[in-house]
Amino acid sequence: MIDDQEKIEQRNDPGEGQPGEEGANTPPSQWKIMWRQFKKNRLATTGGALVLLFYFSAIFAGFLTPHTLETHFGSFIHSPPNYPRFIDSEGNFSLRPFVYGMKKEIDMETLERTYVVDTEKKYYIYFFVKGDSYSFLNLFQTDIHLFGTKEKAPLFLLGTDKLGRDLFSRILYGAQISLTVGLLGVILSLVLGSILGSISGYYGGMIDDLVQRTIEIMISFPAIPMWMALAAALPSDWSPVKVYFGITIILALVRWGGLARQVRGMVLSIREEAYTDAAKAMGGNDLHIIFRHVLPNVFSHILVIATLSIPTMILGETALSFLGIGIRPPMTSWGVLLEEAQHVRVLLLHPWLLAPAVAVIIAILSFNFLGDGIRDAADPFATN
Amino acid sequence: MTAFIIRRLGYMIPTLIVISLVSFIIINLPPGTYLDVRLAELQRQGSSTAREQIAQLRRRFALDRPVYVQYLNWVSGFIRGDFGRSFAYRKPVAELIGERLALTVTIALSTLFFTWLVAIPIGIYSATHQYSVGDHFFTLLGFLGLSTPNFLLALILLVVGFSLFGTAPLGLFSKGMADAPWSLAKVVDLLKHLWVPVVVVGTAGTASLIRIMRSNLLDILGKQFVNTARSKGLPETIVIIKHAVRIAINPLVSLLGMQFPRIISGSTIAAIVLSLPTCGPLFFEALQQQDMYLAGTFLLFLSFMLVLGNFFADIALAVLDPRIRYD
Numbered sequence: 001m002i003d004d005q006e007k008i009e010q011r012n013d014p015g016e017g018q019p020g021e022e023g024a025n026t027p028p029s030q031w032k033i034m035w036r037q038f039k040k041n042r043l044a045t046t047g048g049a050l051v052l053l054f055y056f057s058a059i060f061a062g063f064l065t066p067h068t069l070e071t072h073f074g075s076f077i078h079s080p081p082n083y084p085r086f087i088d089s090e091g092n093f094s095l096r097p098f099v100y101g102m103k104k105e106i107d108m109e110t111l112e113r114t115y116v117v118d119t120e121k122k123y124y125i126y127f128f129v130k131g132d133s134y135s136f137l138n139l140f141q142t143d144i145h146l147f148g149t150k151e152k153a154p155l156f157l158l159g160t161d162k163l164g165r166d167l168f169s170r171i172l173y174g175a176q177i178s179l180t181v182g183l184l185g186v187i188l189s190l191v192l193g194s195i196l197g198s199i200s201g202y203y204g205g206m207i208d209d210l211v212q213r214t215i216e217i218m219i220s221f222p223a224i225p226m227w228m229a230l231a232a233a234l235p236s237d238w239s240p241v242k243v244y245f246g247i248t249i250i251l252a253l254v255r256w257g258g259l260a261r262q263v264r265g266m267v268l269s270i271r272e273e274a275y276t277d278a279a280k281a282m283g284g285n286d287l288h289i290i291f292r293h294v295l296p297n298v299f300s301h302i303l304v305i306a307t308l309s310i311p312t313m314i315l316g317e318t319a320l321s322f323l324g325i326g327i328r329p330p331m332t333s334w335g336v337l338l339e340e341a342q343h344v345r346v347l348l349l350h351p352w353l354l355a356p357a358v359a360v361i362i363a364i365l366s367f368n369f370l371g372d373g374i375r376d377a378a379d380p381f382a383t384n
Numbered sequence: 385m386t387a388f389i390i391r392r393l394g395y396m397i398p399t400l401i402v403i404s405l406v407s408f409i410i411i412n413l414p415p416g417t418y419l420d421v422r423l424a425e426l427q428r429q430g431s432s433t434a435r436e437q438i439a440q441l442r443r444r445f446a447l448d449r450p451v452y453v454q455y456l457n458w459v460s461g462f463i464r465g466d467f468g469r470s471f472a473y474r475k476p477v478a479e480l481i482g483e484r485l486a487l488t489v490t491i492a493l494s495t496l497f498f499t500w501l502v503a504i505p506i507g508i509y510s511a512t513h514q515y516s517v518g519d520h521f522f523t524l525l526g527f528l529g530l531s532t533p534n535f536l537l538a539l540i541l542l543v544v545g546f547s548l549f550g551t552a553p554l555g556l557f558s559k560g561m562a563d564a565p566w567s568l569a570k571v572v573d574l575l576k577h578l579w580v581p582v583v584v585v586g587t588a589g590t591a592s593l594i595r596i597m598r599s600n601l602l603d604i605l606g607k608q609f610v611n612t613a614r615s616k617g618l619p620e621t622i623v624i625i626k627h628a629v630r631i632a633i634n635p636l637v638s639l640l641g642m643q644f645p646r647i648i649s650g651s652t653i654a655a656i657v658l659s660l661p662t663c664g665p666l667f668f669e670a671l672q673q674q675d676m677y678l679a680g681t682f683l684l685f686l687s688f689m690l691v692l693g694n695f696f697a698d699i700a701l702a703v704l705d706p707r708i709r710y711d
Contacts, residue, residue: 217402217403219690220687220694221403221687222649222686223649224650225682228652228668228671229410229411229683232672233410233414235414311531315533318533319533323653323656323668338536344543344546347539348547351543354543361528361533364532365528368530368531369527
């Protein structure tokens with residue numbers, strides 16, 4: 001039903017695929033068809049929008065967060081989330097949201113800290129307020145935040161950690177590490193996998209055998225234990241930046257094999273195509289054929305594999321950092337944030353520490369939706 | 385067929401040799417050895433003979449010999465079932481690993497069973513009720529299951545379990561049962577605890593299996609012979625179960641071999657969170673303490689299971705699919 005309606009609408013729609021846009025006789029390009037298919041898939045577009053939103057928040061984390069990565073609130077350790085309100089305790093409505101202050105109370109029996117809302121103190125929230133200074137895109141120092149309070153106030157959207165640092169701010173900063181590890185790792189394994197995969201598939205014979213046997217042995221190692229063993233081998237005196245690149249390389253090294261195999265399979269079939277023979281007959285050399293004819297044809301598949309591999313990489317980093325053998329503080333990723341949530345007793349008292357887990361799950365979900373959508377769109381013969 | 389199996393087995397031997405070599409190299413990668421960890425420990429305790437003790441240990445574990453001699457020593461013991469000694473536990477590795485390996489396989493097999501038991505009916509339902517509310521619900525649930533890393537699921541389950549029942553579903557045995565010798569009571573106790581790791585580890589696999597089963601069955605349901613069966617007047621259940629499902633399930637069998645090692649690898653971190661007496665936690669501990677033979681043997685066995693899984697998958701595929709040529 002819905003599909004039919006859409007078809008009719010498309011036929012009546014004068015915009016796409018009509019003269020004036022790309023000439024009467026030229027068919028729309030492959031990318032145009034893919035985009036058209038992709039747009040129809042609600043889940044995929046939502047996933048894509050969320051992925052963009054995630055990267056956007058990561059890039060502008062300094063501006064979007066009320067506090068910085070390391071802003072400590074010594075008197076608000078493990079504070080629960082403190083929400084902005086519009087209606088105060090007496091029922092008065094204020095258009096400008098505000099947060100109440102927080103009072104610490106210690107339970108004399110269990111000696112546990114609890115925080116209660118202090119309705120005496122009100123802190124109004126303003127846009128573009130001056131707060132702690134941070135570096136904007138590493139270009140210049142600034143202290144303007146999208147939102148915040150004028151005085152130092154317990155504005156904790158998702159609570160605080162064991163050092164009294166705002167979890168919401170830290171999750172946004174953590175995205176910078178978690179999301180780039182995945183992206184860099186995938187790019188690295190893509191480069192390795194595509195080059196070796198296409199060489200292996202294109203030349204065949206001895207080279208193919210050698211590459212395939214190597215890959216076979218590489219994928220004989222279970223990914224997660226292998227990641228753990230390699231991550232544990234990173235020297236403990238490395239700087240956090242070195243560890244960051246170390247982890248990225250480890251994630252990529254363990255994963256490129258499967259990718260190279262898939263590329264090889266596709267190259268094998270393209271090698272038999274008539275246009276490859278034609279290019280050869282016209283005197284094109286191997287490099288020309290691989291880069292001009294073979295790789296562009298497998299590119300959409302590579303894109304799908306890449307999108308679907310990013311979640312695995314994000315997961316790998318999160319798992320390693322969660323165990324304490326991945327990214328090292330003061331560098332902060334979602335896994336580093338989750339390290340604090342390892343113990344059930346801590347979690348029961350402070351359940352908001354699981355918030356980074358929600359970020360991880362939503363990010364992975366978005367990537368999966370996006371990747372699935374691209375896969376469906378990339379296959380012109382898919383019926384669904 | 386026999387020739388195919390023998391040749392396939394022959395392939396495995398060089399692979400296994402390289403795996404043992406790579407495992408050994410990786411385990412030796414970290415700077416320093418267990419002895420450095422031990423030395424720091426002894427010095428902290430203020431032992432005056434720390435250096436002599438360490439020198440003695442170094443000789444006993446043959447750590448003063450060249451690396452390739454250490455490797456050959458380690459590998460040559462395999463035939464006798466000797467995988468070296470654990471430094472930290474001062475026990476043979478084989479002794480430490482045996483029960484944990486058995487429990488790991490138990491969990492993996494139960495998980496596999498659970499995965500199929502849940503995924504196949506749901507997959508059939510989703511395919512026969514395509515785009516219904518139930519189908520959308522399971523699709524969404526599947527995506528969510530696929531996107532939740534199992535160690536996070538374990539954490540969530542622990543918190544929920546604790547706040548509902550007052551105890552966290554940790555471990556595989558009740559208190560006091562863990563060290564008891566094997567008996568019927570212990571097996572029953574194990575079964576009572578087994579569901580937590582099975583659900584935690586199995587969720588992602590179930591989700592992907594549902595999706596595969598659904599799309600396979602949808603493909604088959606569009607085929608002519610299904611229409612033929614219907615036009616003969618067969619009841620719909622017979623058409624689906626006897627004609628469509630049997631064929632749709634076939635390619636899944638070849639997935640079995642891949643699923644098993646994936647479950648074992650994937651359960652590593654969840655096992656640490658749930659503190660299960662399986663390979664994962666001990667492997668992690670061994671890595672941190674640079675207990676190299678223990679960690680190396682784990683890596684070796686996990687990889688070995690993967691190779692074995694692939695082997696069985698190939699055989700199963702060859703048996704099931706007459707189009708595959710053996711030569």
